[in-house]
Amino acid sequence: MPFEAIIGMEVHAHLQTGSKMFCGCRAVFGAEPNTHCCPVCLGLPGVLPVANKKAIEGVVETALALSCEVQKHSRFARKNYYYPDLPKNYQISQFDEPLSRDGYIEIDVDGATKRIRIRRVHLEEDTGKSLHAPDGTSLQDYNRCGVPLMEIVSEPEMNSPAEARAYLLALQSLLRYIGVSTASPEQGAMRCEPTVNVRDTETGEVTGLVELKNLNSFRAVHDAIAYEIERQKKALAEGAELPARETRRWNVERGMTTTMRHKESSDEYRYFPEPDLLPMALSDEWIEEVRRALPELPRARRERLVEQYGIPEYDAGVLTGTREMADYFEECTRLHADAKAAANWVMVDLMGKLNETGIPITDCKVTPEHLAKMLDMIAAGTISGKIGKQVFEDMFETGKLPDVICQERNLTLISDDEAVRAVVDEVLADSPNIVADYLGGKDRAAAALMGQIMKKTQGKVDPKLANKILREKLAAKRDEATSG
Ligand code: ZN
Ligand code: MN
DSSP: OOOEEEEEEEEEEEEOSSBBBSSSSOOOOOOOOTOOOOOTTTTTTTTTOOHHHHHHHHHHHHHTTTTTTOOOOOOEEEEEEOTTTOOOEEEEESSSSEEEEEEEEEEEEETEEEEEEEEEEEEEEEEOOOOEEEOOOEEGGGTTOOEEEEEEEEEOBOOOOOHHOOOOOOOOHHHHHEEEEEOGGGTSSSOOOOOOOOEETTTOOOOOEEEEEOOOSHHHHHHHHHHHHHHHHHHHHOOOOOEEEEEEEEEEEEEEEEEEEEEESOOOOOOOEESSSOOEEHHHHHHHHHHOOOOOHHHHHHHHHHHHOOOOOOHHHTTSSSHHHHHHHHHHHSSSSOHHHHHHIIIIIIIIHHHTTTTTGOOOSHHHHHHHHHHHHHHHHHSOOHHHHHHHHHHHHHOOOHHHHHTTOOOOOBHHHHHHHHHHHHHHHHHHHHHHHHHTTTTTTTHHHHHHHHHHTOOBBBBHHHHHHHHHHHHHEEEHHHHH
């Protein structure tokens, strides 16, 4: 059966503001439960909210980075519902007049670029967090109540789990580049709720929309969507009855989704304009000021790296994965001219060690200066690339400069002409049989002699120079043999 999966994404991301959305409490992750609360964020009677300007700025930055239209006029709305993690019994959110609308983000899947439209980015406050103990008790931590939260809603324009994952990675990278959010799913700072349904492309028949919840990693998002597509495809093929709208939970242990609730109509939240807060009126000047202060965005930077340094598109994509990584690479390239060599060392050796140890690049002992200096030494023939690997390991452990390490460990290459000649002479004198083979016409014997030279020097001889001298000496011996 020809079919098409239709995937939309709603992302909630914490804004890094220091304080909460409508009060002065600190917005921190991982503090002792209920230590960052006050009458405002606990919703006690008679309190008044004051909007956090930095949070509004964060949403405007995000909206601009997503090419959205920032709304000069917008307002907060009350979303009314009762839940234990919501002590006010309403959430201050935005409804009919959000801060921004109509943007897009570009994603790459299988070598093709696709544009996913963004319906809106709005500002709201987070709820508290329910903790369910194994004995069935539920506890509430209100530290998260009132933490500034933005909601980013896409159009349902993704068609595969891979596209959904690419969308989340692109969005995460963007939020981190502009520095508005840690966008860390592990800390609940980036939470994703996809909607999935399936269309029979021949008959046009579609399954009911399913909202997926309880996804705390991008891997879970990918797997839950993949499962859901198969489930709905099967139901469609079998003509099974599905609810018009359903919320399902991902069960990571069982690798399947299970039903949470059926919705026949959308939830009735009785939204109304928030009476305690004035509407927001943003000036063109202020919006332009925010736009001007935005850093170079990941895709633009990727394209520039390809253009400016002549590195492959793939490399540029990896290097611009985070702003810090791109900064590291560019600093290294500023100090050492061979950009492709710098790219390789950053992507393979540096990223390999960072992944292996879990050390963030900002705490890495190998600075761009260290790496550039080592690349200079390799380029000058002072050490080989192979020795460079050892030096790199050592730099990563100790933070010492590469020349200091080479000196201490006696790793510098023998690249002095006289010294190399002496080694070659010794090897030739020690290996009369191999030399005889060579003179007898076996060209491959030269490689064996080269092997002896490397062995004798423990790999510390400049291989190009040694090979050149060896060839010269062998040619001379051959001339001697033929003339004699
Ligand atoms: Zn508070
Ligand atoms: Mn929301």
